[in-house]
Amino acid sequence: xxxxxxxxILLFLTPTLNAKELRVAVATNFMEAAKExxxxxxxxxxxxxxxxxxxxxxxxxxxxxxxxxEVFLAADQARPKxxxxxxxxxxxxxxxxxxxxxxLFSLTQTLINPKGTLKKENFTKIAIANPIxxxxxxxxxxxxxxxxxxxxxxxxxVYGNNIAQTYQFVHTENAELGFIAxxxxxxxxxxxxxxxxxxxxSSIYQDAVLLKSGVNNPAAHEFLEFLxxxxxxxxxxxxxxxxxxxEKI
Amino acid sequence: MLEYxxxxxxxxxxxxxxxxxxxxxxxxxxxxxxxxxxxxSKWKDIIAVIVTLPLVLPPTVIGFYLLIALGPQGPxxxxxxxxxxxxxxFTFEGLVIGSxxxxxxxxxQPIRNSFDAIGKRPLEVAxxxxxSPWNAFWTVAVPLARPGFLTGTILGFTHTIGxxxxxxxxxxxxxxxxxxxxxxxYDYVETLYWTPAHIxxxxxxxFSFVIIFSxxxxxxxxxxxxx
Numbered sequence: 001x002x003x004x005x006x007x008x009i010l011l012f013l014t015p016t017l018n019a020k021e022l023r024v025a026v027a028t029n030f031m032e033a034a035k036e037x038x039x040x041x042x043x044x045x046x047x048x049x050x051x052x053x054x055x056x057x058x059x060x061x062x063x064x065x066x067x068x069x070e071v072f073l074a075a076d077q078a079r080p081k082x083x084x085x086x087x088x089x090x091x092x093x094x095x096x097x098x099x100x101x102x103x104l105f106s107l108t109q110t111l112i113n114p115k116g117t118l119k120k121e122n123f124t125k126i127a128i129a130n131p132i133x134x135x136x137x138x139x140x141x142x143x144x145x146x147x148x149x150x151x152x153x154x155x156x157x158v159y160g161n162n163i164a165q166t167y168q169f170v171h172t173e174n175a176e177l178g179f180i181a182x183x184x185x186x187x188x189x190x191x192x193x194x195x196x197x198x199x200x201x202s203s204i205y206q207d208a209v210l211l212k213s214g215v216n217n218p219a220a221h222e223f224l225e226f227l228x229x230x231x232x233x234x235x236x237x238x239x240x241x242x243x244x245x246x247e248k249i
Numbered sequence: 250m251l252e253y254x255x256x257x258x259x260x261x262x263x264x265x266x267x268x269x270x271x272x273x274x275x276x277x278x279x280x281x282x283x284x285x286x287x288x289x290s291k292w293k294d295i296i297a298v299i300v301t302l303p304l305v306l307p308p309t310v311i312g313f314y315l316l317i318a319l320g321p322q323g324p325x326x327x328x329x330x331x332x333x334x335x336x337x338x339f340t341f342e343g344l345v346i347g348s349x350x351x352x353x354x355x356x357x358q359p360i361r362n363s364f365d366a367i368g369k370r371p372l373e374v375a376x377x378x379x380x381s382p383w384n385a386f387w388t389v390a391v392p393l394a395r396p397g398f399l400t401g402t403i404l405g406f407t408h409t410i411g412x413x414x415x416x417x418x419x420x421x422x423x424x425x426x427x428x429x430x431x432x433x434x435y436d437y438v439e440t441l442y443w444t445p446a447h448i449x450x451x452x453x454x455x456f457s458f459v460i461i462f463s464x465x466x467x468x469x470x471x472x473x474x475x476x
Contacts, residue, residue, distance in 0.1 A: 055439075057440055058439045061438070061439050061440065061441055064441065124334060125335070125336070125339055125421075127421070130422060130436070132436065132439075132440050133436075133439055133440060157423075158339045158421030158422070158423060159421055159422035159423070160421075160422075161417065161422070169338075169339075169421065172316055172317065172320050172338075173320055173321045173322065173335075173336070174316065174319070174320045174321070174336045174338035174421075175336075175339070176335070
């Protein structure tokens with residue numbers, strides 16, 4: 001019994017010794033990588049990063065309504081810039097942590113020539129992320145416009161609430177194909193995909209920023225430093241992102 | 250995508266969805282309610298529970314099962330294939346199916362209660378007067394159950410209008426097809442377009458108030474005039 005009480009007290013005390021907590025708003029495309037990074041971060045520092053996911057636009061809305069996030073990992077540069085402009089984030093804390101890649105993905109193997117598939121239109125639904133809130137949705141529209149097929153495909157588009165729901169639409173085969181983030185499928189081998197050439201869309205530079213509410217939390221500062229470090233960089237490239245150093249703002 | 254001209258499309262779509270759903274619910278809800286009210290079957294309680302389930306289930310659970318059921322691997326995909334489609338998800342028809350399930354208890358329950366309240370006596374009288382069961386049902390039971398039908402219709406209609414979670418999961422946010430009012434409001438709020446969000450939300454608030462208020466008035470009228 002005494003031992004049990006001792007263990008309990010120990011359990012209660014340990015996190016308070018020097019381990020802190022922080023809340024991070026993460027764009028959904030970065031979900032898997034962020035989970036891995038936060039695990040590595042916890043291992044190294046003992047701090048716990050609580051991750052919340054949503055589309056960049058949704059997270060921005062929440063932050064603008066003073067959601068208690070301390071770090072914002074967006075899927076674009078526009079929203080982090082806006083948070084700084086509106087005084088919601090710390091000037092000078094913004095940096096590009098990843099550059100995203102978009103893929104056309106289908107669960108069926110028949111997607112051999114993606115350009116051909118898109119032009120042939122032998123499918124009924126194509127899923128993309130909602131462009132008003134998700135940067136990957138904007139990129140998807142851009143790709144279709146550059147391939148001069150947007151007009152024809154418009155009636156076949158279904159909009160995911162964020163890139164995760166978009167992937168789910170394709171994965172449940174309710175849509176035959178969809179534009180999603182490379183990071184979502186890079187560690188899974190089923191289906192077929194086409195990594196869209198860079199020339200077909202504007203680069204998806206994803207910026208991180210320290211939010212006002214995180215200024216006095218050392219863990220938030222440490223998390224951003226950790227994100228720049230080699231271990232996090234390694235995870236980020238593993239998920240198919242371009243590293244930020246070679247493609248700067 | 251965000252101009253004010255686009256406000257009308259979700260409103261019209263929502264009214265269409267709620268209207269069609271309510272009609273279907275009255276058509277299938279009435280026999281269910283009648284059976285639940287009159288049957289002595291041992292399955293009665295089980296069916297009653299199943300009909301009531303959508304009342305307590307999270308919309309995400311309904312949405313999840315619907316997504317699978319409507320998809321290419323489910324019965325929805327099979328139905329869609331008859332019409333040359335692949336999946337009933339992301340279609341207006343799919344939303345109707347979802348809404349019928351989602352609003353079922355709101356229509357069946359009040360009608361059943363009304364049937365229960367009639368009791369056996371009026372129908373027995375009708376039978377002794379030579380009315381066939383079918384005849385007695387239409388000339389005696391249905392008119393007597395009018396308050397239940399009215400409540401069921403209003404609740405079914407308004408509950409469908411208020412549907413959000415299920416549509417978010419199976420809709421795909423398509424303008425003029427699956428982008429209903431609640432989704433439009435959600436989109437506006439999420440993108441900080443608060444003026445259209447205010448317009449639509451205030452409209453919903455007013456609409457709901459008027460509906461519930463008039464329902465109370467009508468119920469009171471029925472009670473006064475004695476069923």
